[in-house]
Amino acid sequence: MVTQQDPPGQRRFRRLPALGAAMAFAVSALPTATANADGGEGGPDTLTIAVSQPVDSLSPFLAQRLISTNLHRLNYDYLTNYDPKTTEAIPALAESWDISEDGLTWTYTIRDDVRWSDGEPLTAEDIAWTYTTMMEDEDAATANGNFVANFEEVTAPDDTTLEIGLAEPQATMLALDIPIVPKHIWAEVEDFGEFDNDEGFPIVGSGPFIITGHQPNQSVTLEANEDYWRDPPAFDRLVFRFMPEQDAQVEALRSGEVSLISGLTPAQADDLENAENITVNQATGKRFQAFTINPGARTRDGDEFGDGHPALQDKVLRQAIMRAIDKDEIVEKVYGGYAVPAQGYIPARYDTYHWEPAAQDRLDFDADAANEMLDEAGYEMGADGVRESPDGDPLELRMHVHNDRPDYVSMGKLLQERLAEIGIEIDNRTVDPGVLSDALHSGEYDLIFTGWSVNPDPDYVLGIHTCDALPEEPGTMRGDAYFCDEEYDELYEKQLGAYDDPEQRAEHIKKMQAILYEEAVVNVLTYADTLEAYRSDQIGSIQVQPDPGGNIWGQDGHWSLSSATPVAASASVGSGMSTGAIAGLAAAVVLAVAGGAFLIWRRSSTADDRE
Amino acid sequence: MTRSAAPAATGHGTAPGTPRGGRRGLSPTLRYLGGRLLTAAVSLLAVMVTSFFLFRVLPGDPVQALTQGRNVSVAQLEALRREFGLDKPLPQQFVDYCLGLLRFDFGTSYQYRVPVADLIAERIGPTLLLAGTGTVVAALIGLSLGTGAAWRRGSVMDRVNTGVALTLYSVPSFWLGLLLIVVFASGIGLFPTNGMMTPGVTGALPVALDVAHHLVLPVTTMVAVVYAQYMMVMRSSLLDEMGADYLTTARAKGLRDSLVLRRHAVPNALLPTITLIFLNLGRVASGVILIETVFAWPGLGSLFYSGLKVPDLPTVQALFVVFAGAVILMNLLADVVYPLLDPRVRT
Numbered sequence: 001m002v003t004q005q006d007p008p009g010q011r012r013f014r015r016l017p018a019l020g021a022a023m024a025f026a027v028s029a030l031p032t033a034t035a036n037a038d039g040g041e042g043g044p045d046t047l048t049i050a051v052s053q054p055v056d057s058l059s060p061f062l063a064q065r066l067i068s069t070n071l072h073r074l075n076y077d078y079l080t081n082y083d084p085k086t087t088e089a090i091p092a093l094a095e096s097w098d099i100s101e102d103g104l105t106w107t108y109t110i111r112d113d114v115r116w117s118d119g120e121p122l123t124a125e126d127i128a129w130t131y132t133t134m135m136e137d138e139d140a141a142t143a144n145g146n147f148v149a150n151f152e153e154v155t156a157p158d159d160t161t162l163e164i165g166l167a168e169p170q171a172t173m174l175a176l177d178i179p180i181v182p183k184h185i186w187a188e189v190e191d192f193g194e195f196d197n198d199e200g201f202p203i204v205g206s207g208p209f210i211i212t213g214h215q216p217n218q219s220v221t222l223e224a225n226e227d228y229w230r231d232p233p234a235f236d237r238l239v240f241r242f243m244p245e246q247d248a249q250v251e252a253l254r255s256g257e258v259s260l261i262s263g264l265t266p267a268q269a270d271d272l273e274n275a276e277n278i279t280v281n282q283a284t285g286k287r288f289q290a291f292t293i294n295p296g297a298r299t300r301d302g303d304e305f306g307d308g309h310p311a312l313q314d315k316v317l318r319q320a321i322m323r324a325i326d327k328d329e330i331v332e333k334v335y336g337g338y339a340v341p342a343q344g345y346i347p348a349r350y351d352t353y354h355w356e357p358a359a360q361d362r363l364d365f366d367a368d369a370a371n372e373m374l375d376e377a378g379y380e381m382g383a384d385g386v387r388e389s390p391d392g393d394p395l396e397l398r399m400h401v402h403n404d405r406p407d408y409v410s411m412g413k414l415l416q417e418r419l420a421e422i423g424i425e426i427d428n429r430t431v432d433p434g435v436l437s438d439a440l441h442s443g444e445y446d447l448i449f450t451g452w453s454v455n456p457d458p459d460y461v462l463g464i465h466t467c468d469a470l471p472e473e474p475g476t477m478r479g480d481a482y483f484c485d486e487e488y489d490e491l492y493e494k495q496l497g498a499y500d501d502p503e504q505r506a507e508h509i510k511k512m513q514a515i516l517y518e519e520a521v522v523n524v525l526t527y528a529d530t531l532e533a534y535r536s537d538q539i540g541s542i543q544v545q546p547d548p549g550g551n552i553w554g555q556d557g558h559w560s561l562s563s564a565t566p567v568a569a570s571a572s573v574g575s576g577m578s579t580g581a582i583a584g585l586a587a588a589v590v591l592a593v594a595g596g597a598f599l600i601w602r603r604s605s606t607a608d609d610r611e
Numbered sequence: 612m613t614r615s616a617a618p619a620a621t622g623h624g625t626a627p628g629t630p631r632g633g634r635r636g637l638s639p640t641l642r643y644l645g646g647r648l649l650t651a652a653v654s655l656l657a658v659m660v661t662s663f664f665l666f667r668v669l670p671g672d673p674v675q676a677l678t679q680g681r682n683v684s685v686a687q688l689e690a691l692r693r694e695f696g697l698d699k700p701l702p703q704q705f706v707d708y709c710l711g712l713l714r715f716d717f718g719t720s721y722q723y724r725v726p727v728a729d730l731i732a733e734r735i736g737p738t739l740l741l742a743g744t745g746t747v748v749a750a751l752i753g754l755s756l757g758t759g760a761a762w763r764r765g766s767v768m769d770r771v772n773t774g775v776a777l778t779l780y781s782v783p784s785f786w787l788g789l790l791l792i793v794v795f796a797s798g799i800g801l802f803p804t805n806g807m808m809t810p811g812v813t814g815a816l817p818v819a820l821d822v823a824h825h826l827v828l829p830v831t832t833m834v835a836v837v838y839a840q841y842m843m844v845m846r847s848s849l850l851d852e853m854g855a856d857y858l859t860t861a862r863a864k865g866l867r868d869s870l871v872l873r874r875h876a877v878p879n880a881l882l883p884t885i886t887l888i889f890l891n892l893g894r895v896a897s898g899v900i901l902i903e904t905v906f907a908w909p910g911l912g913s914l915f916y917s918g919l920k921v922p923d924l925p926t927v928q929a930l931f932v933v934f935a936g937a938v939i940l941m942n943l944l945a946d947v948v949y950p951l952l953d954p955r956v957r958t
Contacts, residue, residue, distance in 0.1 A: 046811075054917065056722050064677060138690050145687050193694070196725065216733060217909035219810045239810045243907040244916070247789055251797040252804040434671020434922075441672075478685055 044236035045566035047539065049553070050249040050258040054217045054242045058197040060179035061133075061140040066554060067240065069143075069177075073558045074222060074238070075205035076179035079108060079127065079162075084559035085547040087350065087456040089174035093127065094162070103169030103499055104152075108162040114229050116182045118204045124156035129183040131164070139193030144178050146460075171499040175457035177556075180206070208233050208562035218242055234565040250533075253278065259538040262553035264531035265406070266336035277537040283530040283544060283551035284349040288342055289407065289451045290524040291399075291415070292481040293318050297443025300470045306443020309397055311389035316377045318520035321447075322363040323370035324422045325415060327525055334410040339528040345513045346458050347527040349546060352506050353458050355513040363520065370422045379423070387423035395423060397446040400439050401430040408449045411525065415447075441475045443482065450480045456556050459496065462512055465522060466492050483521045488512055530554075540565040644947065651943045658935040662928045663708050667701070669922045673721050676921050695721055695924075708928070717932075718925035722918070727929045730914060737807055738910030741903070742895035744826060745833035750888055752834065753841025754881075760842065761849035761880075762872055772842070780839035788832040788905040795828060802828050805907040829906040833899060837891070844887050849880040882953055886945050893941030894934075 053067045060072045081092040094108040114122040131154040133140045134147075141148070148154075152165040164173070182204050189195045197203060202223070203211040208230065209222035222238040241258060243249045250268050252258045254275060264272070264280075273280050294308030295318075311317050327341035340348060343362070344355035357363075375381075378390040387395045397419075401412035409430055416426040426447075431439075439445040452461050463469065464479035466489050471477035495508035516522050530551045534542065542564040544550035545557065552560040674691045692698045696707060711718055717727035756776070760769040779787075796804040803809070803825050812821045852858070853876065861871045903912035911930060918926035 048810075057724060062724060141687065142691070149686075193724070196723075213810070215808070215810070215909070217913065218806060218808065218907075221810055241806060241810070241907070242909075243805055244913060245785075245789075245805075245905050245907070248792060248805050248905055248907065251789075251792045254797040255800055255804055257804055432670055434669060434676070437671050437675050441675075476685060476688075 045234070046237045046239055047235045047260070047561065047564060047566070048239045048241060048258045049561075050243045050252055050261045051240050052242075052244055052246065052249070052263065055214065055220060058203065058211065058214060059192070059195055060143065060181060060197075061192050062142050062196070064143055070554060071211065071220060071222075071240070072179040073207070073555075074209040074561060075203060075207045075211050076181065077114065077122070077206045078179065079176050080174045082456045082545075082556040084543050084545045084555075084557060084563075087546050087556060088352070089456070093122070093180060097174070099173075099500060103497070104166045106164045106166070106173050108164075110160045110162055111229065112160050114206055115227060116184075116204050116206050117202060117210045117225055117227070118182075120182065120184055121159075122180070122182070122206050123159040124162040125159065126183045127162050127180050128154045128156040129187070130178065130180050133186075133192070134178070137192050139191065142193070147172075147176050147178055169497045169499055171496050171505055172457050172459050173499065175455070175459075177455075182206075208558055209238055228562075230562070233562045235561070238561060253533055253535065256535060256538070258535075260532065260534040260552065262530065262532040262551075264533060266338045266531065269338065269531040269533070270336065272533045277535055278533055279536045281532040281534070281544065281552055282338060283532065284546075284549045285339070285347060285527045285530050286349060286455075286551070286554070287451055287453045287528060287530075288345070288347055288524045289411070289449075289526045289528055290342075290522060291447050291449045292483075292522050293321065293520065294443065294446050294448070295482055295519075295521045297474070297482045298470065298484075299474065300467065300472055305474045306445075308443060309393065309395075309446045310391065311379075311393055311395065312397075312446060314377070314389075315519060316373055317379065317389075317395075319363055319518075320370040320373045320377075320422060321419065321424065322520050322523055323366050323373070324418050324424075325525070326365040326418060328365070329418075330411055330414055330526055333414060334407050335526065335528055338531060339526040342524040342527045343517060344510075345461070345516050345522065345524055346509070347454055349527070349550070350454065350456065350458070352502070353509045355510040357514065357517055361514075361518065363517070367418070367421050374422060381423050385420070385423060386425045394425070396425045396427060398427045398429055399447040399449075400436045400445050401428065401449050402433050402436055403430045404433060405449075407528065408451075412449070440480060441471075441477060443474065448480075458509060462492060462495070462509065465516065481522050483516070483519070485515055485519065488515045491515075537567055540567045640950065643950070647943055647946045651939050654939045655932075655936055658939070659709075659712055659932055662931040662935075663705055665931065666922055666924055666927050669919075671922065673697070673921050673924060677721060712932075717929035720918075720926045721923045722921055722926070727925045730926060731911065731929060731933060734909060734911045734914050736910075737908055738899065738903070738912060740822075741826065741829055741833070741908055741910060742899050745830045745837070745899070746888075746891060746895050748830060749834040749838040750841050750891075753838040754845050754884065756838070757842040757845025758849060758872070758877060758880075761846040761853065762876075764846075764850060764853075773846070776839035776842050779835045780837075782836060783901075784832055784836045785901040785905045787835060788829070788902055791828050791832055792905070805905070807907075807909055829899075829902050829908055832902050832906075840887065840891070841884065844884050845880065848883045849876060852876045852880045855879075882949070885948070885952060889941045889945035889948070890938065893938035 051067045053065050055063075055068050055071065056065045057063045057068060058071070060076060063069055063072060077093050079092060079094045080089045082088065083090045093110055093114065095111055097106060097108045099106055108124075110124045110127065112121075116122055131148055131151065134145055135141070135151055135154070150167050150170050152167050153163075154165070155163050157163065166173075185204050198214055201212050201214070205211070205225070206229075208225055208228045210225050211220060212223045213219075213221040219242065220240040222240075224233045224236050226232050241252075243252060243258075246263065246265070246268070249258070249261045250264070250272065253261050253272070256277075269280050269282070272278050293312050294306070296304060296308055296310075296313050297306035298304045331337060331339045331341055342348075343357050346353040346355065348354050374387060379387040379395065381387050382394065389395060399412060399415065402408045412428055412430060416428050419426050429439075436448065440448055454461050465481060465483040466479075467484035467486075468489070469477060469479035470482060470484055491508045491512045495505045495512070498505035498508060530553075532552050534552070542552055543559045544552055545555040545559055673695065674688055674697065677691070678688065689698070696704060699707070708718070715728065717731075719725065720727050720730055723730060753776075756772050760772050763769055792804050796802050805825075807822060807825050808818065809821050809825075812818055855876075858871055858875055861875045862868075866874070899908075899910065900912035900916055902908070903910045904916050907913070911933070915927060915930045915934075917923075918930065
């Protein structure tokens with residue numbers, strides 16, 4: 001083998017100055033980059049929130065996702081707000097309101113001191129225009145059309161008066177979650193189905209923060225509205241960063257890149273509990289977790305369809321199933337204690353409407369009692385440990401569980417074990433939510449999991465169990481249970497009409513929950529806590545809703561973010577090297593490697609030339 | 612200089628393209644290209660048709676999924692269905708879809724209500740940046756390690772390198788990504804945990820540096836998982852060449868060992884590797900779906916992931932066509948480039 005190494009060596013040294021120059025260039029870029037990054041970030045107090053959904057649309061007429069509706073709560077005002085402490089309706093744009101004798105006309109007095117962020121005054125005309133547009137334009141009704149479905153006419157006789165005429169009296173007139181948009185901007189929009197409100201930042205609004213930038217699928221930036229009619233926010237800037245992966249969000253919080261994350265699993269919350277500079281917030285949940293029992297799917301006209309187990313039409317069997325389930329066990333094993341066992345349909349968070357059964361009506365866990373009930377009702381225990389209904393059908397029931405919800409999956413397994421103890425065999429179908437939805441709509445299920453997030457006004461979640469919510473034809477149901485009960489429907493109408501007597505309305509709503517509980521078609525298992533965490537070295541104080549025990553993210557209002565106070569700015573600057581320094585270093589390394597490779601290549605090719 | 616390459620071209624006649632060498636006509640190159648183009652066109656057509664029906668098989672109703680947990684009336688649901696064209700019978704939907712494709716109109720995304728073409732245009736840049744950088748780095752590392760491993764096969768270095776590469780190859784990319792985040796981002800704090808840009812950074816150079824900084828962990832994840840492919844192919848195709856006579860000839864005329872490797876063995880061994888690289892170039896867009904999701908990288912992969920959850924039919928259909936189209940296009944390119952690299956295929 002030939003070994004001639006000396007001459008190429010000379011060439012190598014000749015190349016070194018070039019490499020050195022390249023590295024010097026890379027390093028010289030550092031100070032500029034660092035200074036720039038500081039200027040962009042270090043100055044104003046920024047609160048960064050990690051969110052797991054990207055924004056679907058910035059148009060309040062189209063936006064459906066939680067992230068988008070929460071952005072609108074910051075950018076726009078509403079007719080009324082919900083109190084940060086009690087979640088009761090309080091004045092916002094409307095200072096006060098009157099109801100006509102017949103309950104069909106609501107007159108609101110509108111504040112006269114609110115301005116849009118471009119300086120124009122906000123008047124009753126803006127509100128009337130927003131509502132009327134949703135009533136007249138199908139596209140504009142996409143997101144919130146249900147709120148105006150019962151409206152006859154909305155007018156603004158003068159700048160501070162708004163009149164809404166209704167077709168039927170309704171009790172939800174202080175719970176109109178519709179962002180009010182500026183008429184002088186939006187009147188020029190031609191097609192509400194196409195306009196995403198993402199041209200021309202900042203986006204004119206009247207809320208505590210104004211949206212100033214949107215990087216699709218990455219981040220949304222908002223700046224404080226100094227002229228906000230309530231107290232202006234303490235943070236100068238909010239940044240929402242889209243991070244689909246929950247574990248990645250936790251790491252971003254640990255590194256201090258984001259200040260607030262929500263939707264933690266119990267394991268993540270336990271883990272963060274011990275982390276430095278991080279506060280975990282355990283909030284009472286807005287959601288309930290439940291399963292429904294197929295009482296026989298049918299249309300509004302009473303035509304039966306689907307293939308639900310016929311024995312489930314027997315209330316005794318449904319109640320026995322409930323008595324076989326240990327809700328305390330679910331709280332411990334599924335939620336690690338971060339939940340409360342549930343009885344009533346409306347979560348405990350809402351004092352006004354929450355209902356608990358009286359001692360003699362409770363269907364508490366008692367497997368012996370459940371077995372007794374079934375024995376008495378003629379469900380004979382078979383030799384294989386599976387009961388048979390009086391009609392001779394074995395109690396083999398399908399159970400549909402969402403496979404994308406770890407808590408439902410664990411609950412499903414517990415239920416399966418418990419029901420086996422009373423002679424019911426469960427065919428556990430843990431499936432894609434799409435498959436589950438198909439099974440529900442075709443009525444081809446026995447037990448099926450569900451859950452809802454309940455608003456301060458519970459009208460909607462109650463409405464989905466009226467006979468009216470049954471499908472006109474299979475596949476078009478509005479509810480999730482094929483529940484239909486005359487007395488329940490009467491109470492529903494009564495509560496909706498009790499617009500002038502909140503206490504009476506709450507009574508009706510509690511009676512409705514008693515019916516749901518006793519019928520045991522819609523069975524609430526738990527109210528899981530909402531688990532959140534924030535950087536205590538970035539956020540000094542933050543308002544929860546309700547207070548105490550409430551949540552930070554996803555409030556009915558903007559309270560948490562508009563009232564949060566920053567910790568002294570110096571503490572919030574991230575540790576470690578600056579972005580510029582790291583990137584510059586990386587660039588230098590790449591250059592060095594490339595330079596080295598180039599040299600080796602040159603060396604060999606020169607050797608080659610000589611051959 | 613050219614003489615030393617001659618033995619390689621004529622002395623070794625069992626390359627993959629040789630059978631086609633027998634066909635002689637007026638313009639064999641044109642016929643070759645025509646055939647390739649036709650195959651590609653037919654494949655693309657098949658992909659387009661498959662795409663429509665494939666995602667229609669997904670369970671679930673997009674309208675139900677989009678409005679889940681929200682207060683919506685039946686009228687609103689029906690309006691959405693009408694808007695999406697889901698109220699029409701399936702054959703009609705298919706015809707509409709095909710007519711749209713002819714005009715390069717992929718339809719409007721259910722989730723974002725903007726034309727899917729716009730969405731793809733917006734997201735393709737980040738994906739190309741991530742996947743492109745990853746592929747180049749992985750190919751460089753894979754090819755050089757593969758060459759080294761084959762040249763000194765059986766050595767400790769060969770065994771260690773092969774072992775490490777195969778271990779990393781079998782690691783799930785999202786898991787490796789999370790590990791890197793835990794160690795290097797939230798642990799040591801060297802890199803940002805995710806995203807592509809720090810909000811608020813402006814100016815060309817700072818943005819470029821910021822993106823480069825964000826790029827390090829996702830690219831490392833991707834490279835770690837895929838470089839083994841390049842390495843193993845390079846290693847095995849070089850091993851195939853090792854016993855060849857032309858190498859003995861090259862050594863016999865006194866060439867240094869490293870020259871024999873670089874000048875004679877590697878160029879021949881590179882041919883199958885080139886095909887692999889092209890195939891991978893086509894696949895990178897779809898291959899980074901999980902990495903993009905873990906690192907919140909705003910590319911096509913995370914768009915596909917979020918589209919599948921709904922299902923946002925127009926978006927996933929279009930992305931399927933784009934992903935599959937990329938593979939077909941790159942296959943075609945490989946076929947076209949092959950004769951340029953290897954004269955034996957042309958004859």
